[in-house]
Amino acid sequence: QLNVVIRSSLQNLGEKIDQLKDLLLRAVSTHQITQLEGDRRQNLVDDLLTRQKQLQASYKNEGTEPDVIRSSLMTGGVKRGVTNPWLLEESEETRGLGFDDLRQQQRRIIEEQDAGLDALSSIISRQKQMGQEIGNELDEQNEIIDDLTNLVENTDDKLRNQTRQVKMVDKKSTSCG
Numbered sequence: 001q002l003n004v005v006i007r008s009s010l011q012n013l014g015e016k017i018d019q020l021k022d023l024l025l026r027a028v029s030t031h032q033i034t035q036l037e038g039d040r041r042q043n044l045v046d047d048l049l050t051r052q053k054q055l056q057a058s059y060k061n062e063g064t065e066p067d068v069i070r071s072s073l074m075t076g077g078v079k080r081g082v083t084n085p086w087l088l089e090e091s092e093e094t095r096g097l098g099f100d101d102l103r104q105q106q107r108r109i110i111e112e113q114d115a116g117l118d119a120l121s122s123i124i125s126r127q128k129q130m131g132q133e134i135g136n137e138l139d140e141q142n143e144i145i146d147d148l149t150n151l152v153e154n155t156d157d158k159l160r161n162q163t164r165q166v167k168m169v170d171k172k173s174t175s176c177g
Helices: 004-028 035-061 066-075 100-174
Strands: none
Touching: 004 035
């Protein structure tokens, strides 16, 4: 009877892990969570899959050292240097909070992030508008500079012509006298 319960629990665990994978994939594809958070959660799901396989192997008495596998299930796994997220201490901020409280806290954090993103968006749009106005002002200034350049060139041409005429008159006046 215990074997039936264990087998059923292992099968139920596999189904729940598959549901988690599907929900995680849907959450990442619809941008309900960030890619970084999706990767973190995917690592947790992969760890669950590994532990499920270890449990199945332990149940079937497969492997060379079942005692090592059994002990590694609750101590953080056989991977060295990788900490088990389930064994980490809970932060002071979330200690003692229920599921609804955690969900409300998460919603509040998301709302704060949304407000920050809205503020950032308005700043960026204001900077875009300022950049466009600066570009328009530069275009007007360039037109003014082009007009001034043309006027200076025209004045320079007139000045040269007048200088030539003065030289010619001066030359004629010295030759006449």
